[in-house]
Amino acid sequence: xxxxxxxxxxxxxxxxxxxxxxxxxxxxxxxxxxxxxxxxxxxxxxxxxxxxxxxxxxxxxxxxxxxxxxxxxxxxxxxxxxxxxxxxxxxxxxxxxxxxxxxxxxxxxxxxxxxxxxxxxxxxxxxxxxxxxxxxxxxxxxxxxxxxxxxxxxxxxxxxxxxxxxxxxxxxxxxxxxxxxxxxxxxxxxxxxxxxxxxxxxxxxxxxxxxxxxxxxxxxxxxxxxxxxxxxxxxxxxxxxxxxxxxxxxxxxxxxxxxxxxxxxxxxxxxxxxxxxxxxxxxxxxxxxxxxxxxxxxxxxxxxxxxxxxxxxxxxx
Amino acid sequence: xxxxxxxxxxxxxxxxxxxxxxxxxxxxxxxxxxxxxxxxxxxxxxxxxxxxxxxxxxxxxxxxxxxxxxxxxxxxxxxxxxxxxxxxxxxxxxxxxxxxxxxxxxxxxxxxxxxxxxxxxxxxxxxxxxxxxxxxxxxxxxxxxxxxxxxxxxxxxxxxxxxxxxxxxxxxxxxxxxxxxxxxxxxxxxxxxxxxxxxxxxxxxxxxxxxxxxxxxxxxxxxxxxxxxxxxxxxxxxxxxxxxxxxxxxxxxxxxxxxxxxxxxxxxxxxxxxxxxxxxxxxxxxxxxxxxxxxxxxxxxx
Numbered sequence: 116x117x118x119x120x121x122x123x124x125x126x127x128x129x130x131x132x133x134x135x136x137x138x139x140x141x142x143x144x145x146x147x148x149x150x151x152x153x154x155x156x157x158x159x160x161x162x163x164x165x166x167x168x169x170x171x172x173x174x175x176x177x178x179x180x181x182x183x184x185x186x187x188x189x190x191x192x193x194x195x196x197x198x199x200x201x202x203x204x205x206x207x208x209x210x211x212x213x214x215x216x217x218x219x220x221x222x223x224x225x226x227x228x229x230x231x232x233x234x235x236x237x238x239x240x241x242x243x244x245x246x247x248x249x250x251x252x253x254x255x256x257x258x259x260x261x262x263x264x265x266x267x268x269x270x271x272x273x274x275x276x277x278x279x280x281x282x283x284x285x286x287x288x289x290x291x292x293x294x295x296x297x298x299x300x301x302x303x304x305x306x307x308x309x310x311x312x313x314x315x316x317x318x319x320x321x322x323x324x325x326x327x328x329x330x331x332x333x334x335x336x337x338x339x340x341x342x343x344x345x346x347x348x349x350x351x352x353x354x355x356x357x358x359x360x361x362x363x364x365x366x367x368x369x370x371x372x373x374x375x376x377x378x379x380x381x382x383x384x385x386x387x388x389x390x391x392x393x394x395x396x397x398x399x400x401x402x403x404x405x406x407x408x409x410x411x412x413x414x415x416x417x418x419x420x421x422x423x424x425x426x427x428x429x430x431x432x
Numbered sequence: 433x434x435x436x437x438x439x440x441x442x443x444x445x446x447x448x449x450x451x452x453x454x455x456x457x458x459x460x461x462x463x464x465x466x467x468x469x470x471x472x473x474x475x476x477x478x479x480x481x482x483x484x485x486x487x488x489x490x491x492x493x494x495x496x497x498x499x500x501x502x503x504x505x506x507x508x509x510x511x512x513x514x515x516x517x518x519x520x521x522x523x524x525x526x527x528x529x530x531x532x533x534x535x536x537x538x539x540x541x542x543x544x545x546x547x548x549x550x551x552x553x554x555x556x557x558x559x560x561x562x563x564x565x566x567x568x569x570x571x572x573x574x575x576x577x578x579x580x581x582x583x584x585x586x587x588x589x590x591x592x593x594x595x596x597x598x599x600x601x602x603x604x605x606x607x608x609x610x611x612x613x614x615x616x617x618x619x620x621x622x623x624x625x626x627x628x629x630x631x632x633x634x635x636x637x638x639x640x641x642x643x644x645x646x647x648x649x650x651x652x653x654x655x656x657x658x659x660x661x662x663x664x665x666x667x668x669x670x671x672x673x674x675x676x677x678x679x680x681x682x683x684x685x686x687x688x689x690x691x692x693x694x695x696x697x698x699x700x701x702x703x704x705x706x707x708x709x710x711x712x713x714x715x716x717x718x719x720x721x722x723x724x725x726x727x728x729x730x731x732x733x734x
Contacts, residue, residue, distance in 0.1 A: 244695050371502070
């Protein structure tokens with residue numbers, strides 16, 4: 116009997132250690148993407164408790180703190196066809212841009228999960244409830260393959276470098292200066308399913324009589340067209356996918372509505388769109404593809420919020 | 433010399449005392465409305481510094497806490513014609529509905545000021561950025577006279593009763609039952625400048641169940657009680673989870689909800705009620721849609 120006790124205890128310890136090892140093992144790309152897929156399925160089943168959840172879970176939809184199970188959880192009605200992931204096994208974070216159906220209407224959503232010990236502890240979502248956005252995104256078919264390509268190991272940049280490069284983009288927006296941003300000549304940007312660079316066929320709404328969307332990433336910033344965005348803050352770089360050269364985060368564009376016109380070289384004084392003459396905050400979830408130290412692609416989902424809306428995640432460690 | 437000195441001292445004392453005395457006096461209807469007018473003038477001048485404010489003045493626009501001077505303070509470009517005030521000297525609160533111009537485009541403004549010792553301690557605003565709303569209100573010109581008339585002193589109701597009567601309105605919406613609220617037969621409702629009580633009237637409209645997509649009206653903040661005029665004004669958060677896809681309209685059958693109601697959203701409703709003889713005679717509201725679950729910074733975190 117006396118010998119049995121240590122043997123049983125040892126087995127128990129081994130079993131416990133085994134479980135612990137599995138739980139604390141890094142959640143790799145496949146594991147993280149699997150959790151996103153399970154999250155989307157759980158939403159459609161209206162069952163948040165089918166997910167591996169941490170004891171404390173923080174959930175937001177469009178910067179509002181809600182209980183997991185509220186918001187889109189009550190209205191999601193079907194899957195969409197577009198799925199683009201950025202995985203950060205080191206930080207236990209995954210970002211996702213995709214589409215779904217909400218009571219039958221197409222919507223676009225961005226999702227960020229923070230995973231600790233293989234359990235979800237943070238869920239941050241932005242829902243774009245404009246059917247055109249989701250339709251345009253789905254019309255693109257599959258994500259641009261550039262986002263899925265692995266960067267050759269020798270050319271990979273460090274996390275800090277990738278963040279610093281993405282950060283320059285926002286400095287460039289705030290200062291209307293394309294030259295301070297390391298853009299690749301092939302750079303393109305897609306916002307809510309609309310290509311907003313190198314798109315000469317786009318018709319701007321009146322009273323705007325020129326088409327800044329015809330220009331490329333750098334030249335467009337130089338025109339001052341974005342000068343109605345006074346500040347991009349906070350800038351939360353949350354997911355760094357070193358293997359693919361991706362940075363994914365949440366960025367609040369502060370638009371006070373006080374910039375009424377802009378002097379565009381070659382065009383003269385151009386009025387701002389009426390929609391930018393009122394104060395609002397644009398909640399932008401943005402994914403950057405960085406190759407050879409330059410920004411090659413920007414893909415964003417964005418939704419308008421009351422001016423000054425804070426992020427409930429801002430300030431968290 | 434000594435007398436002169438004392439006299440001067442006494443006068444100086446009175447002069448020094450008088451602002452304090454004034455600050456201690458309750459701010460009556462004229463005083464409260466004056467604060468609103470001063471606020472609007474400062475807003476259009478983009479100059480918050482000209483207003484007397486408490487050191488910790490709290491300002492919100494569409495339920496976001498901001499610095500006084502932000503948001504509409506940067507874009508207000510003129511005042512409109514429509515002005516409607518609700519005054520509560522007892523609580524030092526004043527409410528206001530009016531029209532404004534924002535960079536040349538019409539908008540409507542709901543405003544609440546809390547006055548403490550003749551200084552502004554709280555500023556709560558909801559801005560309805562709809563030129564159509566502003567046009568409808570300005571076309572109406574002056575408010576419905578029912579919102580301006582004085583209730584004869586013997587007919588005035590206690591504050592708690594006015595609030596309780598108003599509260600039943602929200603109970604009736606949540607329950608989809610017009611009989612829950614004491615409606616006057618003449619009751620009508622205007623929202624964002626538009627008459628929305630239809631041809632059936634306030635009570636019967638609720639019985640149709642078409643408001644069932646409003647699942648919860650919370651918080652309900654009754655902030656300004658104008659006993660003299662029988663008015664209650666406050667801010668009420670209408671929460672729509674988006675999961676009511678159809679309703680059963682008695683006598684008509686299944687009625688599909690519009691797509692706009694089949695998604696989660698909240699609406700901050702600044703609403704004024706005229707209560708006559710214990711019944712709801714008139715409802716007037718300005719409202720703006722917010723992300724689902726938006727919370728007023730004036731409500732303590734639960």
